[in-house]
Amino acid sequence: MTRFAILLGGDLTVTARLRGQIRGARVIAADSGMMHAAGLGVVPELWVGDFDSAGSELTMQYRDVPRDTFPAEKDVTDGAIAVAEAIRRGASEIVLLGGLGGQTDHTAGLLGQSLQIAREGVACLLSSGTEEAWPLIPGRMTVELPPGTRFSIIPFADLVGLDLTGVKWPLSGRSVPVGSTLTLSNLALGAVTVSLREGYGIAMAYPAMNLDD
Known part of the structure; x- marks a missing residue:
């Protein structure tokens, strides 16, 4: 890679x-x-x-x-x-x-x-x-996050078949239309896995800050 x-x-x-x-x-x-x-x-x-x-x-x-x-x-x-x-x-x-x-x-x-x-x-x-962001397209991705990190998905088009695991409020096979706030402000438990059948959007996270001296 x-x-x-x-x-x-x-x-x-x-x-x-x-x-x-x-x-x-x-x-x-x-x-x-x-x-x-x-x-x-x-x-x-x-x-x-x-x-x-x-x-x-x-x-x-x-x-x-x-x-x-x-x-x-x-x-x-x-x-x-x-x-x-x-x-x-x-x-x-x-x-x-x-x-x-x-x-x-x-x-x-x-x-x-x-x-x-x-x-x-x-x-x-x-x-x-x-603040971090990843493009979300059909397929599967896993993001490593510190537990307790705020995690959101913003649909840029209607999302179909959305699975979300590794979070406080998981989803399975959900449809999320543009403008929905269903997928805002979830909480990561650790590694977060997102699977999507149709649509596209942005996944965003706010990891705990660990500033260098």
């Missing part, structure tokens, strides 16, 4: 859990996402973007990192460019760091992009360090 971590420009809290999730990953920075490299203790193999928000200090600090520069006026985000490059380089798993919270339009767009990544057969995780 080839894991890539994509550094995005949103807020990021570095935790022991987050470090474990990107251990051994190859790294690509998208524009100002490079600001997270030092805190994570990584040096990206590539830096992409229009560099309108990277800052001269970062530019000097990481001047030896190869760059792909794009015009500021383009029809794709720097993060999407980084994801496409990771897939081109053989990614079988992508961890998007710094994309949750902040500007709602960018967050919603990134959640939609994660669904497209999953449909291409590439596993995907989004994390801010305190």
Whole structure:
């Protein structure tokens, strides 16, 4: 499995859990996402973007990192460019760091992009360090979570045949229409397994914070 971590420009809290999730990953920075490299203790193999928000200090600090520069006026985000490059380089798993919270339009767009990544057969995780999200498509996935973690599923289309185990309120073969709050604010007992027959959405969790010194 080839894991890539994509550094995005949103807020990021570095935790022991987050470090474990990107251990051994190859790294690509998208524009100002490079600001997270030092805190994570990584040096990206590539830096992409229009560099309108990277800052001269970062530019000097990481001047030896190869760059792909794009015009500021383009029809794709720097993060999407980084994801496409990771897939081109053989990614079988992508961890998007710094994309949750902040500007709602960018967050919603990134959640939609994660669904497209999953449909291409590439596993995907989004994390801010305190909040995590996974694209949910037909099939089965298991997520390791600390007991007591708040866990939610948000339908982006009507869900059919949803099974949910490893939580305080399990489900079996349920249909969950768009707009339903049935699957919000469950509690993980440990590893959570989700199976889905039809539909798509986003699974979200808020693991207990374990901040590094």
